[in-house]
Amino acid sequence: MARENTLDNIFTDYDESIFSDGSIDPMGLRIIWTSIGSKIFHNKLNTISTDIKLYTLNLFHHYLLQKCASEEEDGVNKLIRKKPYFNKSDLFEGMVIFLENLLINATYNLGDSSLVVPGKNKLSNLKNNESKRNTIEKISVNRDKGILVRQYLLGIHGRHKGPFLQMGVFKQNEEDIYNNPEVWKEASEIFKSSPWKEAEIVLTELIKNKLLNFTIKANAFIEYKVEDVLTKSIEEKYVALLKKDIYVDEAIRSFWLNRLGLKEDTAGILYKAYLKQKVKGLNFQKIIVSAYSESNDPYLGAINAIEPLLTLIDKCINRILSSATSKIDDDLKEFIDHWLKNNEVDPGKITAYLSVDYINQEAINRLQKLLDIYINASQSDKSAENFIINLIKYHEDIMKTRGNLNWVSIGADNKIFVHRSIYISDPHLTYLKSMTWVNSYYLPTVDSLHKGLTNEAA
Incomplete structure (x- = not known):
């Protein structure tokens, strides 16, 4: 039976849940801090898309497709409305994967380890595997035939489709996804100079x-042998696009700062604070605290109120997950007692931000439960034991809703069973005892993108 794609399957918001929270987030805290971060950056940033070079290469690929589609409308219409391209999004998604595979092959062929694109290492592994080499001899206009297993999610386009949609680079109409003339007019200005112009040709x-x-036969996807499409000229032109210095360009910088919203509202406040603070040493917590003290911005107020509780929860569960943990012993109680008596958690301030104006409803629900656990433990005669028991039970509930195995569980006699333990060294224990925030609210992404636009050392 033919698989029918809609735009919602393709040009949708980037879904960070493709990296299972069950493998990295035992307390379900990610949805809370990302909810605030998404409100600030309007879903234009994530923790995966951090390289301005890849942002721009993705824009370039889609600029080429938009340009060719508008100039060759008959060619597009000839290929769609039938197997295997039911609509324009099927075709364009396949074409961008085709271009990515071309780029990966070009980068691999150069043999320069300093040039990195998603999929290059995978291609190298496949070429070194005799039984798999035949799978990469051809490249197809097929969203499911990337070099990466899930390239339509994890490749260059996949990493950026959510931000591109939120920035308005893509439109949600599956038959008119490139209908933003202002974007493509500005893109044409960016790509009119070398080495973009030569690659465009x-x-x-x-x-x-x-x-x-291409004349489609028997409903087959457009497909070519790599050697038949990757000419020496294309290879050289693609490799020229990977040089970092070409991204230190005022047109590129202006395009992304405007589209990413780093010049206005809360995101603009944070970006200015970042630029001011980074010369003194990068500390994301200080940036957020400083930005709030100077602006009194409500979203930054939400972070300053909520993050101390998230940090407490995160560090306490990590201490519980120690490979040495088997019961609620004196060392564990001492650690938990220290956190319950020495923290910056203000329940009243947190309650003021339990609103969909700041975080989504699921995040509100989780945060309220965690706050209740903290308050109840603080008022208990056996605060550390109360907190440990209820924290583990909360974890068990979170993992049950996900359908994942528990990292830790607790028996009727309060014996602790750690199923996924962590080795805690002395330096790590010192960190777990500190009140240094755990979450940085997409500021590492801001830092990485800024460095890419200025060619600063990472």
Whole structure:
């Protein structure tokens, strides 16, 4: 039976849940801090898309497709409305995967380990595997045939489709996804100079002559042997696009700062604070605290109120997950007691931000439960034991809703069973005792993107 795609399957918001929270987030805290961060950055940033080079390469690929589609409308219409391309999104998604695979092969062929794109290492492994080499001899206009197993999610386009949608680069209409003339006019200005212009010429010729001028037979996907499409010229032009210094360009910088919203509202306040603080040494917690003290911005107020509780919860569960834990002993109680008596948690301040204006409803529900656990333990005669028992039970409930195995569980006699333990060294224990915040609310992404736009050392 034919698989029918809709735009919602393809050009949708980036879903960070494809990296299972069950493997990294035993207390379900991620949804809380990302909920606040998403409100601030309007879903334009995530923890995966951090390289301005890949942002720009993705824009370039879609600029080429938009340009070719508008100039070769008949060629597009000839290929769609039938197997295997039921609509334009099927075709464009396949074409961008095709271009990514071309780029990966070009980068691999150069043999320069300093040039990195998603999929290059995987291609190298496949080429070194005799039984798998035949799987990479061809590249297809097929969203399911990337070099990466889930390239439509984890490749260059996949990592950026959510931010691109939120920035308005993509439209949600599956038949008119490139209908934002302002974006493509600005993109044409960015890509009119070297080395973009030279790459545009050879890749536009490939798209028009090889992809849009293809006669589909027996409902098969457009497909070519790599050697038949990856010319020396294309290889050289692609590799030229991987040089970091070409991204230190005012047009590129202005395009992304405007589209990413780093010049206005709360995101703009944070970006200014980041630029001011980074010369003194990068400390994301200090940046957020400083930005709030200077602006009194309500979203930053939410972080300053909520993050101390998230940090307490995170560090306490990590201490419980120690490979040495088997019961509620004196060392564990001492650690928990220290946190319950020495913290910056203010229940009243947190309650003021339990609103969908700041975090989503599921985050509100989780935060309220965690706050209740903290308050109840603080008022208990046996505060540490109360807190440990209820924290583990909360974890068990979270993992049950996910359908994941518990990292830790507690028996009727309060014996603790750690199923996924952590070795805690002395330096790590010192960190767990400190009130240093755990979450940084997409500021590492801001830092990485800024460095890419200025060619600063990482």
